[in-house]
Amino acid sequence: MLRTMFAIACWLASGSPAFAQAGTDTPFRDYDAGNYRAALAGAEAALETESENPVWWALLAETQARLGGHAEAAEAFATAGRFETDAAKRSYFLRAQALQLVYADRHDEARAIVRAAMDEPLLETRNSLDWAMVAISARDDRSAQDVLDNEALYGKFTRQTALDAAYSAKRRGMDQRAVGFFKLGLALDAEEETPLGPVQREGIRRENRELTRDWSFIAQASFSSAGRPIGPANTSLGDERASQFGAEVSRRIGGWRNGRPFSIFARAYHSEFLSDDAAGGNAMQGWVGVRYKPLSQINLNLEASRLIGLDDDGLDDWSLRAAISGGQGLEPEAGKRSWAYAHYYGDVSYLTDADVTFGLVDGRAGYSFLLDESATVLTPYAVARLGVDTGRLEEEALGAGVGISLRHWFDETDTIAYRGFIDFDVQARQRIAGDRRASGILATLTIGR
Template sequence: MAIRDAERQRRRRLRAVIGSLLLSFVLIGSAGAQTASPEPALEGEAYSVAEDAYKAFSQGDFQKAAASARTSVTLRPDILRLRLLLIDSLVAAGNLAAAEQATSAALDTFSANPELQGRQASIRQRLAQQPAGEGYKALERGDPKAAIRAARKAVEYGPDVMSYRLLLLAAQLADNSLAGAAETASEAIKLDPGNYVPVVWRAYVYQKLGNRTLALADFNAALAKPDLTDTEKKNIRLIAADAALASGDFRAVQSLLQDYSKTDPMVVTRIGDADAVAEGKATLKGDGKAMPMPVQDCRDTPYGSVCSLQAPPVQSVATPIDKKAEGMEAASKAFEAARAKNYGEAITEAKKAIEDTPELASTRLLLINLQLSAGRPAEAEATATKAIADGLATPEIYAQRGFARSRIQNERGAMSDWETALKGGLPSDQVRTVRLALVDMALKVRDPARALRALPRTGLDYEFTIRRAYAYQALARKEDALRDFQSAERLAGTNVQRDGAIQAQINTLLELDRKPEARAIFDAAIARGQLRSIREADLAYVAVAVGNDSVALQLFDRAKAHGALPPRATIDAGYTAMRQFQNPKAIAYLKEGIDAKADGRINIDDQKLFETRRTVADLTRVWGVNSSISYGKVGSAPNPFLTINSPASTYTSQLGTELYYRPEEFGNRNGALFEVFGRMFETLYDEAGGPTGLRSTQGMVGARWKPFSEHNLVLEVDKLFKLGDAARDDTLLRAAYSYTVGTDLRAIDTHWPTWYIYTEVDRFFEKTQLIGLFEGRFGHSFRLDPISTNLVFFPHAVIAASYDDSFAIHDAYSAGLGGSIRYWFGETKYVAPPSYWELTLQYRFRLAGDKRAEGIFAQTSINY
């Protein structure tokens, strides 16, 4: 609470500082305005309300400042500084729409005021940012009509911002609204007559509309713009050349590109087509509408968003006329051999075709495809690289080189080639395959941002939607990923696709710590008969993750019955059965896992194996014996059951033995235990000469219950009956709690930290008595491997406290040092050693309370 209060105070101070700064600007602006044109003085109610507004503004309470300023404006609409205060208060409060309305209203009164105009421009620019962002998102998800609506709103708020006009243009092109796009481009040209980008876009639109004359005029106008860089000029010429090729105007292409090297990858295909037509070796066909779309690149600068255009990589559009017969015959033979899967002969013939027609990209592509089919990706990569170097670069060649590079683990090179192919007008029947390959590779190399860029802007089906979801997931945008996984489920065309999307939703919800929602989706899918395409063992793990152990165990059992349970899953199936209280099945699964480890079918470390064997030991335990002999002062030993009448500071030695039974059917429910027992205690030695031997023998029967699996709380009821005349008949209620770390044997570590705390409260009823005990031991365990790997030495510090209202001094507190030796025994292949013998020796120093707290304490015990 204190932290939250401090944070609120910090935020209030920050708002106050910001408010003071903004107020300073208001006052400075007002002062300037008054110098130019003095305003009437405020008085009366208008003065009081305005003073409240300025005060609230300076304190960071912008909502109150806006309310008071609005009242002051109502009272004195002729005061400019009150209008400015209202506008600035609304802006500071985040109410931009109201601020824009207040600015427009103020301009009605103070027309052409530069301060108001400046504020209006700033406010509208901020208002435009939201619909602009929505427009980009709509384009990304393939909704051009929504993008158009959002872009128009952005243009309305920011009519002078070129990037909003270009956003609207892109949306209209995506919607194939060419007439609207031409109009938008014209408006953008008026907005910034010196910018070549909207001029080229309008030329592109005119070309798509079939108006070559207007398109040519705009291309020429763009090239005539002053201050163009060499890169900008080159890209305009390349784009204009694409339009000329689409119109069959090879001379225009030669004229546009004559100043550039014919080996330039961006020039070679375009000039090659034009030259082939000029030499009568090829023809150009088309109505001018099929030119490839330019690529727009926008970047943020301190002066706003700046956009440029780039020419896309292209493929040849010329149709050869005179082809060498030998080359065609060799290519035909290559195709025939490929159909017969005789790739060696096919590759030989394809190479002959290249020798006869080296100028044809198609023969190069044929050889690349054959080399890929023959499993020779390195050769295919070399062939493609040479074709590109020879000036025969086509989108298909780039695409196939990408596939070759992917097979030789050149992932970055593959992605670069695929991106080039997609930008260059790859045939539509190949676009989908290349995009999917690019996205998958980007996800593989953990470049999810690149994967997102590769996704199409429209028409996202299941394959693209689920990949976008995985990209969002990799970017930790889990809510976006969840949304797309849900969309993928709706778009799924097969059970496998649907089940994969549902499983991904469940996993994402688990990552978001929304386990109840994940459980609800899983349970509903199971009830509808879904998720059956997922392997039973894998689906069992999903069930475990959402907390449905009942279904998980059914799936593990089904997988085992079908012979499809992986060895790694046997141990997990065992623990699932244990949580379902099916102990015999749990034991069988765990033993199978232990066998799998022994046979080398699973790879788990020795500690995991030991813990599995320990679980088997716990599940198979039905009865046991605990016996101990302790030595210490009366009231200090952790045994409150004996009746000893000696002074509290005298030493005694006691023997205690317990035989307990744990019912097989319900005694162990996933670590929640129930046991019945019989005990016998006897005093062996009493320094004060009190009763010993048979006279002190105390009998006891009872039951105990550990209700929680994860917490070691034990509740117990006992009936005491005397076997010796110094014992007693009584009824006891007992509660004990312990927390332990490192008290079990370990299989890998040779030493480890160890500590535990133990506390109990005992209430006797016939002879009213209340006892409380606490003990903590803190130290480090060492496995004495030179003697035995089952022998552990535990030096430790001890703190102890006891309360007994039957003594004159009820409480006693002590601390000391000690050590324990514990030897574990009784292990088998499947069972970790279930029994141990232990010897403990301590010396305790009294801290407070009775003297019984100090002295020697020793105990030897056996747990069998």
């Protein structure tokens, strides 16, 4: 990223014909010494006789910026650019003007400067990494990535410029380019005096994981006397002993879409019940549908699917579903052997033909312990769960209890975080209110990638 000030006084004063005509270096000496008010007064005095000298306008802009007058500095840089005939220096003044507008929180005006500059061939903006960084500062990722179409600029990257370019490409939905920039930033970290910390590196590796995950798979086996596990299926397991086995595969269409992916999926689950279920008995059930995550910062997924009975007891129906989840400490935390764990999950689905709604709210809090170097985690936790099934006489069931999870992560690289896991989870809950299905044992084995 460009610095707040470009130290323009140094290179302008040393080689500028305009400065030679000015005939004094006192204001520049004041600027170099940090006497910005004196430098400002000197620049203003010089402009009284040389009102079209871009050097004095540039010095005026620099000193105003140093004194916190970013809007005034932007105006002075604009004036310097108007009077400057050298294309390279004019390009410099326009970049400085745009940055000062950013610091003044006038991003719309900064973007206008960037886009006007992009239309001036003499400024050669597409040969300048500085222009790409200024565009990113102005929140103009389109222009930034337009500049970064020039691969010759990549050799000029530092770690920070590579990472800034990566996040910009991610916002534009340019997933493969973003991954390349993130990987370059991690490689360039070795050249920095202050390397990234383990948490920062892990955050970048997780960015790469999400950007490269075009498909996912999850398989699950469970035994329950207390409702269904948290997973892909969206039907109840009944209120007595039941087992369920199944899998889901999904494919993203259009990539990560800056945190708003769209996917198609297919799943099949076989359920064995020891008592009749409101929506169906023992059944082999299939689903085919679509899933969309509309909010980039919140893990909310909306789903529409067609239920397909895969045996005589399966259902043919339509399902609408919404699920939300979040928490902290859900993955191994870099540099730690133990950490706080919290997880919440909410899920509601509606079968249109059967006119049945299934709902689930599950909250957990506990503590996680790393059992090996980085990949195997044991988490004991307390859990509270509310289930709703409108196909039952007693629709609600509220319970609470304890559980323990053993999870092993796998499939990572130096630049991509763990993509797969195997999890064995057991919990015991006691009914607090509502139906008796709130009490019981739930054991679940899940494999996902």
